[in-house]
Amino acid sequence: MTISRKCVPFTPFEGELAKSTVAIVSAAGVHLREQEPFNISDELGDLGYRVIPEDVESSQLMVTHHHYDHRDADKDINVVFPIDALRELAEEGFIRGIAKKHVGYMGYTMQLKAMYEGTAREIANEIDKGSRADLVVLTGG
Amino acid sequence: MRGIPTVLITVSPEVSAQMRPPRAIYPNGFKIGNSLGKPGARELQKQILQDALTLFTENTRPGEFVTKEYAEYGEYHEPPRVKTKV
Numbered sequence: 001m002t003i004s005r006k007c008v009p010f011t012p013f014e015g016e017l018a019k020s021t022v023a024i025v026s027a028a029g030v031h032l033r034e035q036e037p038f039n040i041s042d043e044l045g046d047l048g049y050r051v052i053p054e055d056v057e058s059s060q061l062m063v064t065h066h067h068y069d070h071r072d073a074d075k076d077i078n079v080v081f082p083i084d085a086l087r088e089l090a091e092e093g094f095i096r097g098i099a100k101k102h103v104g105y106m107g108y109t110m111q112l113k114a115m116y117e118g119t120a121r122e123i124a125n126e127i128d129k130g131s132r133a134d135l136v137v138l139t140g141g
Numbered sequence: 142m143r144g145i146p147t148v149l150i151t152v153s154p155e156v157s158a159q160m161r162p163p164r165a166i167y168p169n170g171f172k173i174g175n176s177l178g179k180p181g182a183r184e185l186q187k188q189i190l191q192d193a194l195t196l197f198t199e200n201t202r203p204g205e206f207v208t209k210e211y212a213e214y215g216e217y218h219e220p221p222r223v224k225t226k227v
Binding site for chain 1: 143144145147148149150152153157161162163172173175176183186193194195198203204
């Protein structure tokens with residue numbers, strides 16, 4: 001399905017937060033330490049993304065991104081990828097839980113068409129098919 | 142295809158607006174790399190996240206950016222000083 005590039009792709013929400021599962025999709029270059037880092041030597045940017053599992057410890061996460069100052073994220077990943085904060089909101093009952101999958105990618109690219117028509121759709125499919133997310137929080141750097 | 146509702150937390154609203162996010166929250170004055178505030182400030186991080194999630198249940202206009210003030214972020218990010226003539 002082609003969406004007009006002028007429209008706002010708004011999906012209504014008619015449920016309750018306390019019954020909803022939430023995924024994080026971040027453009028801040030977040031990935032697991034054991035995953036391949038994003039390729040910051042390619043001036044065109046890295047079109048890949050990394051799937052981050054539900055049970056991740058925040059200490060297992062890191063940032064590879066060279067277009068913003070991520071020293072604060074290096075100290076506490078929650079400033080760009082609020083996984084611990086989200087988990088606490090689930091424990092408090094504000095939301096039902098955190099999704100099975102979350103996604104990190106590097107939100108810098110000179111290949112906008114490939115990002116928009118390729119990577120973005122792949123990430124949407126990843127969340128749609130396997131994360132059981134009712135809602136998604138998007139963050140940047 | 143129905144889609145999944147999303148909300149964006151952005152510190153660069155002018156840049157983000159080009160992609161027409163359906164819902165967006167802008168913590169006013171936060172610097173790039175501090176979308177959810179300061180390292181270690183979990184209550185602030187949770188507050189911003191709660192405010193972002195609450196947009197799902199409010200009747201926001203598609204494409205609207207909601208600006209929020211967070212006093213706790215305060216002077217953490219000092220804006221660049223502008224030289225003034227004496």
